[in-house]
Amino acid sequence: MKKILVTGATGQLGSELKVLSENYAQYEWIFADRTQVSLDNLDVLKKQLEVLSPNIILNCGAYTAVDKAETEQELANMINDLAVGIIAQYAKDYSVKLIHISTDYVFDGTSSVALTEEAVxxxxNVYGATKRAGELTCLKLNPDAIIIRTSWVYSRFGNNFVKxxxxxxxxxxxxxxxxDQIGSPTYAADLAQVMMNIVTAQEWIAGMYNYSNEGEISWYEFVLAIQEIGGYTCEVNGIPSSAYPMxxxxxxxxxxxxSKIKEVYGIDVPEYKVSLKKCLKFKV
Structure with a gap:
């Protein structure tokens, strides 16, 4: 029986994978928290991976405190880049399939058209820089890896924007x-399913992929959708980023x-409101 290791198991994506794992009993699942897979302790990380001996790694662990990263640059870089390098090298050395999760924050935000995997x-910010460094390290050490960039992740688990x-x-x-910040949200349960669609696909096609739900909205419009679905009466006002400095x-x-993940893996991407309604049914 093949073993799937999920890092960052207590995070939003890891938690959704745990729910989803019930549908994939053909695998032995290892949901590793920070003590089992220590992304902030490089001295023990390789040994931990060798002990767990997975066939597939879903690397959902990351330093995601975007504002704190500005002052914790070393820690953010250790988790988002250096630890990724150790995981990528391990996966390469032992022919382990690796899916690594990255972020839309690798971009500067000056585009006016949807960003492809080849976009500059x-x-x-520091968080984005460390995640980009991790992408480059992963691709350099393990060209057989799959990297999925995602954005605005939310779920019924943990702390997130929707909750x-x-x-x-x-x-x-x-x-x-x-x-005045435009993008699209990602329901973590949808992304978890996409990862498993890739794991179980007939062909493993390495490289960079993008995934979020469909829709082009601002954070303000996202809140209006949450308000509409939840039936809340609170007044919601839109403000420029300059009025809310971070x-x-x-x-x-x-x-x-x-487009790429749809074409290569035949992924059906739900519209963001459809997925938001699903999530809110859980009484987030």
Whole structure:
């Protein structure tokens, strides 16, 4: 029986993979937290991988605190780049299939058209820079790996934008949300299913892929959708990013072009409101 190792198992994507794993009993699943696969301790990481001895690695673990990364650059780089290098090299050495998750934050946000896998990368914050470094390291050490860039991830698990907005929409009479950052959200359950579609596909076609749900919206429009589906009465106002300064800059436009993953793996990409409704049924 082949073993699938999921890193970052307690995160949003790892948690959705755990739910999904019930449909894939032909595999032995290892859901590794930080103690079992220590992405912040490079001295033990390779040994941990050797002990677990997986056939497939789904690398969902990452340093994702975008604003904190500005002051924790070393830690962010260790987890998002150096640890990825160790995993990629291990996968290469032992012929292990590797899917590594990356981000739309590798882009600078100046595009006006959906970004393909070949679009020029130019991160504008530390988090994006460390994730881009991890992509390059992964591809250099293990050209057989698959990297999936995704954006605006949410789920019924953990802390995320959707759950925060649901709470605020219920607690407050009025909220303000940035309306000049454009992209598309990703329901983690959908991305988990895509990963398993790739794992179980007849052919493994290495390289970079984009995945998010369909739709081109702002964060403000996303909140309006949450409000509409949830039936909340709170007033929602759109504001420019300049009115809500954060330690780390965000790309103004990071909509991902999903043509490649649709064509190569026959992936059906749901519209964002369809997936949002599914998630909200769980009483996030």
């Amino acid at each position: 990368t130019k991160p504008i 925060t907005m649901q709470r605020l929409l219920q607690e407050r009479d009025t909220i303000s949300v940035v309306n 330690p780390a800059k965000r790309p103004a436009f990071s909509l991902l072009d999903k």
